[in-house]
Amino acid sequence: MVPLLRVEGPESGSVAIETRNLSKRYPGGVLAVDGLSLRVWKGEVFGFLGPNGAGKTTSIKMMVGLLKPTSGEVLIEGERIQTASKRVKKSIGVCPQDIVVWSRLTCMENLLVIADMYEVPRKVAVKRCEKLLDDLKLTDKKNVLTSSLSGGMKRRLNVAMALIHNPEIVVLDEPTAGLDPQSRLVVTEYIKGLKETKKLTVILTTHEMDIADQLSDRVAIIDHGKLLVLDTPENLKDRVGRGDIMEMALNDEAKNESVREALESMEGIEEVNETRGRIVVRALDAASKLPEIFTLLESMEAKVSNVSLRRNSLEDVFITLTGRGLRE
């Protein structure tokens, strides 16, 4: 694991949510969140990443007031969440990780129930429902019982229910989990829209690094309940290592070690690792280095069976920080 560079990201704007030394210890002694301190700026998309069991959902639940912290506090626009005013409570919309809809109600009815709970006038609520259903491509399912919707449709409705009262802060816990490519595209485009047109503050947890990379202004990675890093995706990728990633497999794996050592001594190569029988090379402008690398391999009589080249990603940051071991 690389050493932590810094935890605080760039300071800008006013604070939407702040957690101060937030900890949660469950009955039985499991410390799910350990001293989490961070600030989410108004109008930013805040990506919250971590492996399974890292404490993301527990942190989110404490942020929205569903869980009581063992210690520390959560401030929403300066008010403690546990004693927050009606105005502050109304400013938060929550899309839980699980699909939480009333299966015996239609899409429209589900949205209207939540609108009622946030005291949205009925006429306004109906208009918003129609707009949300249209934006999330559910208009034709408006009067269909949610029990007969597909998983992707239910998840889109799940997102819509978090937005019916026009919140200023939206917490989306794994909004794209288990979605087909079409639904995934609809949801990601919609989240982009929230950021660009509505200027909402979005807290997003996801396992999909490309979505986090694509949507987030800043990303926090937590593991074992602790915040590891918090920065913009670009800065995070730079911290782990700038450049592109080239992965290759040799016909003869016995030559991996000698090839790795030879590559390490090449100019312009940042890092070389061997993972699961493959040689992983990180280099600035790796494409321009390819002829030189292949010449070296030829001189060593090492034949390449497979090679791929890609840009450095958040996934590399994530894996570097949290390790390759499977969780749960």
Place this chain on the structure above:
Amino acid sequence: MTLLFPVVFMLVFGYAFGVGGGQNTPYVIVVLNNDSGASSSIMGSGHFNFGENFTQVLRDLKYENSTVSMLTLQNATREEALKLLMKRSIACIVTIPNNFSEAMEATINSTIRTTVTSLVGETAITLFQQTGGLGNATFPSGGMNFTLPRNETLATLPEAENITATVSIEGDMGYINFGTTQSIIRGVLSNYIETVQSDAKKQVLQAVPKEISVGEDLQHVSVDVESVSGTKAFSTFDYQAPGIIVFGLLMGSIGVAAALARETESQTLSRLKVSLMRSFDLLFGTLLPWTLLAIAQLLILFGVALAIGFDWVGGASSLFIAIFIGFIAGVACISLGLLVAAFSRSESHATTLGILVSVPLSFLIGAFFPLPSQSEVVTAFLPWRQAFTALTSVLTYGARLQDIMPNITAMILETAVLFALGVIAFAKVRLKAE
């Protein structure tokens, strides 16, 4: 919970059927002795009263191998006794007719005559009496002494007069204590008559020691078991129906608990918790549809009861009052459901817990079996007990609305307290941050 359920169920049934207690308790009855007694040479010169004697026999009756009396005789007039019967304060009324002693005397006479004629034959009766007959035999029977005549003519040998007396046992056919006591009293009376007859035969046989086969005795005393006036047409079901209705409503509380627990389990409750919803909104919102459902349940319960032949007292007005009582009981059941839901983590948990609470409650309020009067001190605080009492009073005994106002008032107060408890418990346990 699953393991606890059969344990509690067994305990409740065991208690209902009196297991484990090991204590015999006397049944309270009223004996109305109308016997005017009789005067006869066979009983000596004095006036005698078999009715008093039989009453004393009932009073002295003890449980086997115990000093505990089987029956407690309460003093009351017939009117008072009928009222006590209505309230099930007594198990039955035993009425001894005014000619009971005469009938008993006729029983003795016919026994003597049957025995003597079996010994010597009707034609040899005169000769039998001239030779001294039975002598001065004294018959101790049930504390009564009577003496056979000596050196009399055939005409003075007791005649088997055509007198019959009927001991009446009245009670509530749907009351288990009535079933028990009427059976005891019939047995005691039968035994009493047999003892008197047996004593008479013994004395005759002592005077004329000969192996004989004694003929059939004539029956002069019989027993008539009656249901209380005005309830003759009632079946056991008619008496059980109020209890079944309350039981049915109590089962509804399981549905309420399960529905609310489903909200917890499916996390829709979490979604509501982060909104502006107050606990009262949720619980009052739950109360409304379930109240409608309870009314529907109630109407169905009555409808089905009527369809299968439920008979009640007081016509349509009684039925309307009963539906009103059932409505309040229904609200009490929903409140109970809220309370159960507060302590349930899932739908299945709520169902099990709901059964665990509502089934024993049905027994505790006496919906199926009468409970000891001491238990009323506790169960009076349960709205369903009040509902059961009020429904029984209206449907079975024809009570008017003003008669059951104390029950209705208690029910409303107890239901309000229960609802408040349900709201507080649910809000504290389920609607606060975990």
